[in-house]
Amino acid sequence: MPETSGSLPLEIKGLRKTFKRGKGRVEALRGVSFALEHGSVNALLGPDGAGKTTLIRLATGIMAPDEGSVTVLGMDSIGRAQDIQSAIGYMPQRFGLYEDLTVQENLNLYADLQGVGRQERGERYESLMEMTNLAPFTKRLAGRLSGGMKQKLGLACSLLKTPRFLLLDEPTVGVDPLSRRELWSIVDALVRKDDITVLVSTAYLDEAARCDRVFILQDGELIGQGAPDTFVDKARGRAWRVTPETTPRVVQSRLFGKHGIADATLESGWVRVVTRDEDMPESLFREAGAEDPQAVEPIFEDGFMLLLNRDTQADAPALKVARVHGSGDGAAISVTGLERRFGDFYAVKGLTFSVKRGEIFGLLGPNGAGKSTTFRMLCGLLPATGGTLKVGGLNLRRAAAKARKNLGYMAQKFSLYGQLSVLENLNFFSKVYGLSGSHREERVQWALNELDLADQAETTSGELPFGFRQRLSLACALMHEPDILFLDEPTSGVDPLARRQFWARINSLAEQGVTVVVTTHFMEEAEYCDRMLIMMAGELLAQGTPDEIRRYAGTDGDATIEKAFIALVEEHRARQKEG
Template identity: 50%
Template sequence: MDALVRLDDVRKSFGATRAVDGVCASVPVGRVTGLVGADGAGKTTLLRLMAGLLAPDGGTVSASDALGYMPQRFGLYEDLTVAENLSLYADLRGLAPAEQGDTFARLLSFSGLAGFETRLAGKLSGGMKQKLGLACALVATPRLLLLDEPSVGVDPVSRRELWRMVHELADQGVAVVWSTAYLDEAERCHSVLLLDQGRLIYDGPPKDLTQRMRGRSFAVRGIMDRRVVQAAARRHVGVADALIQGAAVRLVLAEGAAVPAAAELGAPQAVVEPVAPRFEDAFIALLDRHGGPVPALPEIVHHPRPRGGAVVEARDLVRRFGDFTAVDHVGFDVAPGEIFGLLGPNGAGKSTTFRMLCGLMEPSSGVARVAGIDLASAAPEAKQRLGYMSQKFSLYPDLSVRQNLDFFAGVYGLSGARRKAVCGAMLDVFALGPMADTNAGQLPLGFKQRLALAAAILHGPDILFLDEPTSGVDPLVRREFWGHINTLAGDGVAVLVTTHFLDEAEYCDRIGIVYRGRLIAVGSPEEIKASARNPEQPDPTLEDAFIALVEACDREERS
């Protein structure tokens, strides 16, 4: 099969860090090649080498010059409109004026940006920015398309459409390289290049790597407390990985390990049964950096809270921006110790609801109450009871990691020896010590997210708001985050979280799906999946159910 990229013993270092270490691989035409690895594995560096934006220190890179490249960070002009960005890229790529109208119409329709042509790129949501970036990369159909984590911040409906478009391009003979931290996406690729610390450790079809895990993946069903079973499984010597999946706990066994009895996991009434392996199981096993206890949070954070009653209350919340209703009579409660997931497509109103419940935005009508405090009358008092991690990295990029932690500890009223001890503990718990004096803006994405979570919880809040906390981070960091979140929920902290990664939504106790500003479904992950069960789809995933609910809402709107 013809290759549009050939890598021969490619090496690239930044100071003492070897980002790419002797990689040999090729990218064939007409295929989608996944570039997979943990944060810092070398994915972005390798893509930039393919694009000719970096020169290798050793080895050779041969790649087609008819390429499109979409960087990880939004690289378009925020002061230009959607249409102006498309026009600029069309001119840069030499697209004839006569062809631009049809091309723009097709790309706007595909990306869901039709109707937003006059909106400034800087005013788009995170997911819409990603779609515009891809549209600009496709203005002139390339022979080689390099995509650096294009689906970060993109909702499941748009992500499914994005994959359909990419596979259509591959069918037309385009070679696509898709870098991703979402391992369900790796399963959609024809082949994957799996990197670890700059080295290529697997090159081939994802299904071949997945099949190595046959007989090692199990589910523990019929359990009372998922978090207790998960914690027990992580301590078991034969368990390589334990992950909450809806009402069950998914286990991956170490090679050659015996299947643990349900009683060994603290759930004698449960059933441990085999399930089909996933690519993520193989990824975790191959990297062999998993399991064991999550580092303990300091006492100010990790302590019991009183139970009983709702501590987050949304009552008939409405938020209008002029004639546009972003949140339309939304209502729900969150109890102490409950993890409530708020899901929805880009622009559905999730972040606006979040901001009203955090006291960052006033509702047009309705009531937002936190810990029994009406945010309309006592927002400052309520804010001391909550922690908030925003969708966009909102810490101070020109302050060091240590300075950011010290600043936020002061904002939350910590002082003296206690303040110093908490900041030191957070550096240790989140493995930020080696980067303590690095400016926050220079951190890799996974470490930025760690710092943001540390700053949100260092004062020991009773309520925690997490707006897409693991967007773009790899499965190892995601497990670490959810270990901390489960610990806090076990202490009685009420957690409200948004996510576009629906495997992650399985970790929630209940989820609510918001669409066009309205709450269209509320229930446990199992209840939401059951609502989409039918003869054609007897075992729907949460993504299947999410899309079915959104499509049903659209049909109802049209009728």
């Protein structure tokens, strides 16, 4: 049966959904109601565990509501779930590409599953491959694509039938800024050309700001909806930019979560502050080491954070380490001429840099740049095929096992035991790191208290929201009190509030002498780094402090690390084409 003519793309009324979690139950959605207009692009926002993915799955007919109704293109989600799934496009958080099939074979498979006729495929394939810039890679195995290319292939597979309604659940998680921009250009082009309605869940507030309407969930309730500008207006007169007297990330951590402050973040060397009211807290700025406060035009992110923190304080949860870590001018990590070959292919070539003790150092680059390979070599998980690599004063070629004892590693993907509880994971990893007796018990209790995991101690870790999984992963990486902490895209897919709280913890570790090496695709997070490098195709493009990196984007006040990143990558690509 076809969808009802003239009906709304999505209409939700009184939606409720409850799940079992551990020994209790969690209300994922509590009486949510809203509707989408034809041909609109809509953002679904909210902190981890707010109910975003649950709502999207209910809208696809994959799950049934406990109460209320979901109507998609005029079809009821309970009675006509199969018809809905045939009529819409859906890209889940981790789109199910078959990595041992080529790009073309994945397209063919999904065309078969979606009932796309043979005659329709040729023109549709050509259009999608041109739009995604995947045409040169149709014979490449999906497993050998970069993260950004995989996301674009997943989007292409979900668009094979030109749906009237497209649902995207975190489509840009783990994707670099250039790939994000390319994905959004595809969405924009399709909406304008084919009049497709889009509902996209995202953790990137700049993506939400470009949408027609946003819908904000918190604790399963719809707490805000409207055009992005309506949220910007609510922050008018409350946005400030202050000049830090000391390291910007230190001043930001002093301000974030304080009474009267809804948000504090880093912006091109300044600290951007959003106050809960229009009175400027000059004394608080002075106490934090900030001077010269200037009123600035608000952005969508300011209004979002005001709304999210309307009833609660977003405390900055500093971590207290149990022992003093080494500091001084010596290098915690020293890399010279680092290389890694896979056959004739150089994943990393001639990389040279160093990281000081107690420093936060960033590894940046587009998907496929060689960051993960470099990271694995730094952690002693992958041997180098050339150059020298010293971590904690030890040569990893000769003493990798010894060096690893003093390293903490937080993987990009949740890599703990999902079937074990939070407490069981902490106990297991403390034993793996050789802790025993009262010392092990002390460290487990430290983790539960310092990372606010005590209330979740008996919860199975696989059932935790992203933010709690992240805290648990960090806790396990810190059980043995390492001097050097490696964080591989630690905030990928995590909401803005949880990201700020995470960085407050990381900043406090660095202040106590822990050396931190981090990869991230959130360019605003690169502002927290003392120094960073940007690499592409395994080679170094630039390195330096945030101020030095921003100069690659120009010297005006609008220069950002993201603009510098894009300028460097595009310049490198242009040189490759000329060569």
